[in-house]
Amino acid sequence: MRATLLLTLCLLAALPSAAAIRRDPNGVNVNAQGATTVFITFGGLAGQVPVEATWCGELIPAAPDIGFKCDPATVFGRLPLRFDQSRLTAGGTVFTDIMSIPASVARRAYQAAARGENSAFFYVRRFVSTAGGPDEYVFVTCRMAGGGARVPLALLDVQLRFVGDDPVFAVPTGGTPPPLQAEIHYNGTGRLQGRWEVVLPGDEPPTSRDLLTEATLPPEERPLQRRYTLVERFNVFLPPTGQAVLPGPDPARLPTGLDGLHQVLLRVEATADKEGDSNLALAGAGQGIVHSGAVAGFPLPTLRYFVGSAADAVPAATAGLVLLLPAEGALRAAGEPVDFSWSLAADAALYRVEITGSEGGEPDFAAVLQQGIGTYRAPVFLPERLGAGAWWWRVVALGPGGDELTATPWRPLEAADE
Numbered sequence: 001m002r003a004t005l006l007l008t009l010c011l012l013a014a015l016p017s018a019a020a021i022r023r024d025p026n027g028v029n030v031n032a033q034g035a036t037t038v039f040i041t042f043g044g045l046a047g048q049v050p051v052e053a054t055w056c057g058e059l060i061p062a063a064p065d066i067g068f069k070c071d072p073a074t075v076f077g078r079l080p081l082r083f084d085q086s087r088l089t090a091g092g093t094v095f096t097d098i099m100s101i102p103a104s105v106a107r108r109a110y111q112a113a114a115r116g117e118n119s120a121f122f123y124v125r126r127f128v129s130t131a132g133g134p135d136e137y138v139f140v141t142c143r144m145a146g147g148g149a150r151v152p153l154a155l156l157d158v159q160l161r162f163v164g165d166d167p168v169f170a171v172p173t174g175g176t177p178p179p180l181q182a183e184i185h186y187n188g189t190g191r192l193q194g195r196w197e198v199v200l201p202g203d204e205p206p207t208s209r210d211l212l213t214e215a216t217l218p219p220e221e222r223p224l225q226r227r228y229t230l231v232e233r234f235n236v237f238l239p240p241t242g243q244a245v246l247p248g249p250d251p252a253r254l255p256t257g258l259d260g261l262h263q264v265l266l267r268v269e270a271t272a273d274k275e276g277d278s279n280l281a282l283a284g285a286g287q288g289i290v291h292s293g294a295v296a297g298f299p300l301p302t303l304r305y306f307v308g309s310a311a312d313a314v315p316a317a318t319a320g321l322v323l324l325l326p327a328e329g330a331l332r333a334a335g336e337p338v339d340f341s342w343s344l345a346a347d348a349a350l351y352r353v354e355i356t357g358s359e360g361g362e363p364d365f366a367a368v369l370q371q372g373i374g375t376y377r378a379p380v381f382l383p384e385r386l387g388a389g390a391w392w393w394r395v396v397a398l399g400p401g402g403d404e405l406t407a408t409p410w411r412p413l414e415a416a417d418e
Contacts, residue, residue: 020066021045021127021138024283029151029275031187032110032144035103037154039215039292040140041278042095043285048127048136050086050095053079055105057112057121059139067137070124074112077105083297089218094285096218099123099140100297109144119144148240152276153188155213155296160266160303169305175256177305180248182266188275189240190293194268196249197228199302201260201325205339205375211299215270215292228265229255259308261324261341261375266301268294301372304343321345321397323408324374331416332391338378338413340393344371348397348405355393357386359412368398390414 023042030036042050055077056070083100101123113119123140145151162169163179171177184192194214199206209217210226217225232249248264255262273293280286306324322343332338340353353376354363364386367376396407 021048021136022282022284023138023140024279025140025276026282027141027143029145030101030106030142031147031151032106032113034106034147034187035156036099036101036106036142036147036151036187037156037295037297038099038101038140038152038276039278039290039295040097040099041280041283041285041290042097042125042127042138043093043280043283045088045093045095045127047092047131047133048129049088049092050097051126051128053084053097053099053123053125055101055109055121055123055142057109057117059122059124062135062137065135065137068124068139069126069137070122076108076112076121077102085212085216085297087218087221089220090285094218094283095125095127097125098216098295098297101142106144109142113144147187147242149189150275151187152295153186153190153238153271153273153293154276155184155186155268155294155300157185158266158296158300159183160264160301162303162305171256171305171307173256173259173308175307176251177254177256179251180264180303182246182248184238184244184246185242186238186244186294187242188273188293189238190273191235191271192238192244192246192268192294193233193235193271194266194294195233196231197265197267198231198255199228199263199265200255201258201262201307202339203228205377206263206265206302208299211265211302213268213270213294213296213300215268215295216297219290222270225267231255231264254305256307260306262305262307263375264303264305268296268300270294299372302374304341304374321348321395321406321408323393323395323411326411326413328411330413332413333416334383334388337380338382339375340378340395341375342395342408344374345397345406347399349400350398350402352396352398353393354396355382355386355391356410357389357391359390359392359410388415 057074058071059068060071062069085098109121127136270291271293276292278290324341355365391413392410394408397405
């Protein structure tokens, strides 16, 4: 009882003053048995930048700094860098944070509650002054619940696949790819709406920010996501069951008129979700409500299919590493961008694209990309570095520790006559 009273006093004392950093929501329901993702707005920053984010079971005074920080003896974990989708906006006065609670943190919090400790835990962001002022700690209360209707609607995992499980599907020009679907794991309940788009050969490839759901981005960044060829829209209801299969668009509507690699994108739009919506006025970040239904702490995957007369050279179903484009014997036109593409290896963590200007020589240039990305556009300075002659390129699949798992043969890319 005494510990509960002390904690209550701490929470009251930590409520922000008019000059302090504010946040909304300041308390959320989270899944006690798995991951949770929540959109949070911090406002009122004055020459301060966010640093680490920590989950813990108890708070202690941060004096001589401002606010309350985590008791080191009760720390459950820190926000992994790979989940950090946060952004400073409005000239550095507003901070949009995507709180992605790993399942490991939820498990430790649940175990602490089972031992009789406080059933709520805390997410604490530390802000550092760029003018030499004290640090400021701002917390959000996480109340353990199930993963159902009272938890913010958030996507936890998304897998795209063609029916038949082909990682890369080859189709002749004018043909029809097989049906596809998205297997979705999520928290909460509500409408899932958005659109299916296709990246055509020659289009600027999507960035990792383009592949985030709309609800993951700050409001001013949402209209800036690059758009591609629209295939079909969807608007479905997700019941509070945690799993759903979203059918893909009509396969006959998928474009197959251009030779080359096509990428199917699942673009998820933000929807109203009272459990996770952010009130800008309460956060001191303006006016209005920021809808965050279908937030996700990761870029959504893409699905690829290859179109053209060279489709017969691409295995229809393979878990191995295969070079796609440029095709064997292709010409590289001076002044034109060069896009490289390959199939995805099931056991790879990273891919290293190697390019050289001398057959059989050491790579003159290399780029490393994360799993799920099967395209790369050569930088504009590469022709100057490698010269005007032929290039050779290959892709190496790397394991989690950076060890080489497999590599494709070198493929020539001839220089077109001037």
